[in-house]
Amino acid sequence: MIIGRDKIGALIFFIFSTCYGYYAFQIPLYPGEEYEVFTSQTMPKLYAMLAMSIAALALVLSVVEDIKKRSVVLEQNDDQITPAFFDKKGWTQCAALIGLMIYYAATLEFLGFVLSTISFLIIGYLILGERKPKTLFFASVPVVIVFWAIMTQLLGIYLSAGDIWS
Amino acid sequence: MSEGLLLGLQTALSMQNILFVIFGCFVGTFIGMLPGLGPITAIALMIPITYGIDPSSGMILMAGVYYGAIFGGSTSSILINAPGVAGTVATSFDGYPMALQGQAGKALALAAYSSFCGGTIAAIFLLIAAPALAKVSLSFQSPDYFALLLLGLTAIAAFSSKGSFLKSIMMTLFGLMLSTVGTDQASGVERFTFGKIDLLDGISFLLIAMSMFALSEALMSIIRKKKDDDAMKQPTPDVGSLKLTTSEIKEVAPTIARSSVLGFFVGVLPGAGATIASFLAYGMERNLASAKDKLKFGKGSIRGLAAPETANNAACSGSFVPLLTLGIPGSGTTAVMLGALMAYGIQPGPRLLIDNPEVFWSVIVSMYVGNVVLLVINLPLIPYIARALTLPKQLLTVLILFFSLIGVYLVSFNTFDIVMMAGFAVVAIGLRLLNFSMSPLILGFILGGMLEQNLRRSLTLFDGSISFMWERPITLTILVLTALVLLMPLLSALKKTDKQSPEKEVAEL
Numbered sequence: 001m002i003i004g005r006d007k008i009g010a011l012i013f014f015i016f017s018t019c020y021g022y023y024a025f026q027i028p029l030y031p032g033e034e035y036e037v038f039t040s041q042t043m044p045k046l047y048a049m050l051a052m053s054i055a056a057l058a059l060v061l062s063v064v065e066d067i068k069k070r071s072v073v074l075e076q077n078d079d080q081i082t083p084a085f086f087d088k089k090g091w092t093q094c095a096a097l098i099g100l101m102i103y104y105a106a107t108l109e110f111l112g113f114v115l116s117t118i119s120f121l122i123i124g125y126l127i128l129g130e131r132k133p134k135t136l137f138f139a140s141v142p143v144v145i146v147f148w149a150i151m152t153q154l155l156g157i158y159l160s161a162g163d164i165w166s
Numbered sequence: 167m168s169e170g171l172l173l174g175l176q177t178a179l180s181m182q183n184i185l186f187v188i189f190g191c192f193v194g195t196f197i198g199m200l201p202g203l204g205p206i207t208a209i210a211l212m213i214p215i216t217y218g219i220d221p222s223s224g225m226i227l228m229a230g231v232y233y234g235a236i237f238g239g240s241t242s243s244i245l246i247n248a249p250g251v252a253g254t255v256a257t258s259f260d261g262y263p264m265a266l267q268g269q270a271g272k273a274l275a276l277a278a279y280s281s282f283c284g285g286t287i288a289a290i291f292l293l294i295a296a297p298a299l300a301k302v303s304l305s306f307q308s309p310d311y312f313a314l315l316l317l318g319l320t321a322i323a324a325f326s327s328k329g330s331f332l333k334s335i336m337m338t339l340f341g342l343m344l345s346t347v348g349t350d351q352a353s354g355v356e357r358f359t360f361g362k363i364d365l366l367d368g369i370s371f372l373l374i375a376m377s378m379f380a381l382s383e384a385l386m387s388i389i390r391k392k393k394d395d396d397a398m399k400q401p402t403p404d405v406g407s408l409k410l411t412t413s414e415i416k417e418v419a420p421t422i423a424r425s426s427v428l429g430f431f432v433g434v435l436p437g438a439g440a441t442i443a444s445f446l447a448y449g450m451e452r453n454l455a456s457a458k459d460k461l462k463f464g465k466g467s468i469r470g471l472a473a474p475e476t477a478n479n480a481a482c483s484g485s486f487v488p489l490l491t492l493g494i495p496g497s498g499t500t501a502v503m504l505g506a507l508m509a510y511g512i513q514p515g516p517r518l519l520i521d522n523p524e525v526f527w528s529v530i531v532s533m534y535v536g537n538v539v540l541l542v543i544n545l546p547l548i549p550y551i552a553r554a555l556t557l558p559k560q561l562l563t564v565l566i567l568f569f570s571l572i573g574v575y576l577v578s579f580n581t582f583d584i585v586m587m588a589g590f591a592v593v594a595i596g597l598r599l600l601n602f603s604m605s606p607l608i609l610g611f612i613l614g615g616m617l618e619q620n621l622r623r624s625l626t627l628f629d630g631s632i633s634f635m636w637e638r639p640i641t642l643t644i645l646v647l648t649a650l651v652l653l654m655p656l657l658s659a660l661k662k663t664d665k666q667s668p669e670k671e672v673a674e675l
Contacts, residue, residue, distance in 0.1 A: 005599070008600060012600075017339075027358075038621070038630070043346060043614075043617075044346050047339055047343050051336065054332060054336055091389060097385060098591065101567070101571060101584060109581060117568065117572075121568060124568075125561060128388070
């Protein structure tokens with residue numbers, strides 16, 4: 001069987017809606033509420049049932065289409081996820097940037113806005129291949145200082161000074 | 167209406183708001199020009215800024231960004247054949263060949279004039295249609311709203327691209343599911359919070375909009391880097407003269423008139439929007455052209471450029487009609503604007519005209535002001551703004567990530583939101599790779615709460631009976647329409663699977 005994007009998508013969505021549906025039944029109700037027409041569980045249960053049905057339909061339709069295609073041609077489908085689809089460098093950079101966001105969340109209040117943001121920007125530029133020290137400096141430090149000044153001095157918005165310094 | 171119009175003029179033409187429109191158009195043009203980034207991202211990035219200003223100014227700024235982003239998308243379509251937004255794909259069919267022939271300036275000027283005319287005609291229609299529709303919709307009750315919300319949710323899926331109907335429905339449902347996270351407003355019961363205090367208030371709309379659009383689009387540009395980089399590395403053609411001859415203006419005038427009307431009405435339909443309008447206008451113009459003119463299409467026809475440009479701008483104005491009068495967004499972009507309005511504490515819909523007339527009228531007037539700004543300020547600046555295409559992508563991507571993250575953080579001051587954004591960005595990348603569209607998700611997320619509230623109210627009004635669905639003629643009509651909208655693409659999808667014979671497949675291959 002060809003594992004196409006449509007099938008993977010429908011399958012993941014089916015699993016997700018099943019889990020969602022399971023938790024929808026766990027939503028607590030007040031005593032006697034179970035006799036009411038509309039409760040906190042109503043919409044989640046409805047969404048879960050609809051989502052499971054639609055995902056199952058999408059899965060069945062793509063399998064039926066696949067069987068018909070396979071009966072005449074065994075060539076690669078456009079829909080397939082091929083190795084060429086994965087650009088290793090791009091994916092590594094993307095994963096590193098997602099990790100960088102978690103780092104930013106972890107350091108924002110600890111190191112303070114200025115330090116953590118400067119480090120976030122510099123590491124981000126480095127991840128994406130920028131190596132010139134001048135560019136790294138001018139695209140991070142002045143940007144952060146100006147942003148900090150606008151927020152705190154002009155608009156009066158508090159930005160964390162950093163727990164490490166207090 | 168004249169009083170309202172005066173109020174709108176007074177608000178939109180204040181010095182502060184004119185500056186907001188100029189700023190919005192400029193920023194929108196800049197972001198829209200970058201391949202992969204569209205008006206939704208541009209507006210999402212502006213939302214944190216608009217929280218600090220009054221709602222009218224915020225909406226004016228966002229309307230300016232919307233127009234600017236569409237115009238920016240046209241610029242990159244014409245100059246480097248890399249449409250920033252789907253609505254400007256049709257622009258590149260004839261715009262880019264014109265640029266290759268050394269007429270980039272003329273193509274850009276024509277795009278700006280067409281957008282201006284399309285926007286102006288549509289703004290006049292909006293001026294007439296919106297207040298009239300708002301008055302009619304004042305008689306709407308909860309059951310009618312419930313039916314209308316269902317129509318809005320299904321229509322965006324029905325107008326989705328060929329073969330992605332079921333995927334759009336899945337995304338709408340995913341958005342609806344996400345909207346149930348948090349404390350239930352009516353009963354106070356926690357739903358899907360898994361004991362996390364940070365989830366008690368639910369997931370913020372801004373967080374979803376930023377991570378699903380701005381963050382994921384920026385990260386996707388790294389994954390598909392090669393393709394985008396190739397487009398951006400192309401030498402930007404010389405812009406040259408921006409002048410149009412009288413005969414050229416005469417040639418495109420009827421095209422602009424036709425495409426404006428078409429674009430506006432397509433824009434009014436929930437879910438249709440600028441992309442469909444631009445393709446329909448292009449197709450219509452090609453069908454109306456003489457056999458000799460038909461050959462020019464795709465090779466630099468000025469009619470082929472004017473039609474989609476006029477229609478996409480007219481559709482932008484049209485999509486504000488359901489948003490302002492019924493509170494139902496017609497597109498992903500207006501869905502983001504609806505979320506922003508609700509964050510200001512303003513409920514769009516028929517009451518908007520009564521409760522917040524300054525917002526209602528200033529948005530309508532700012533549409534026109536936005537068009538003037540684009541023509542007077544942006545067009546002469548295009549050769550300079552086009553230099554944005556040569557800015558190092560690695561710097562822009564990281565800056566977009568920073569502004570998205572800090573934009574959400576500045577509203578909640580909760581670092582857990584940043585972690586959630588990273589998580590949602592990963593989900594969004596996965597969904598994009600599996601060819602799922604994000605617009606139905608955001609629409610489902612925003613309308614989910616309203617849908618639940620209105621269904622609850624309707625059931626209370628009718629003693630727990632679902633008879634409201636057929637007892638009120640308006641509700642019944644809208645529900646029948648919804649069923650038709652929902653069933654037609656579903657049946658055609660089933661029919662296609664059923665009828666597609668193996669022989670035909672081989673022939674297609």
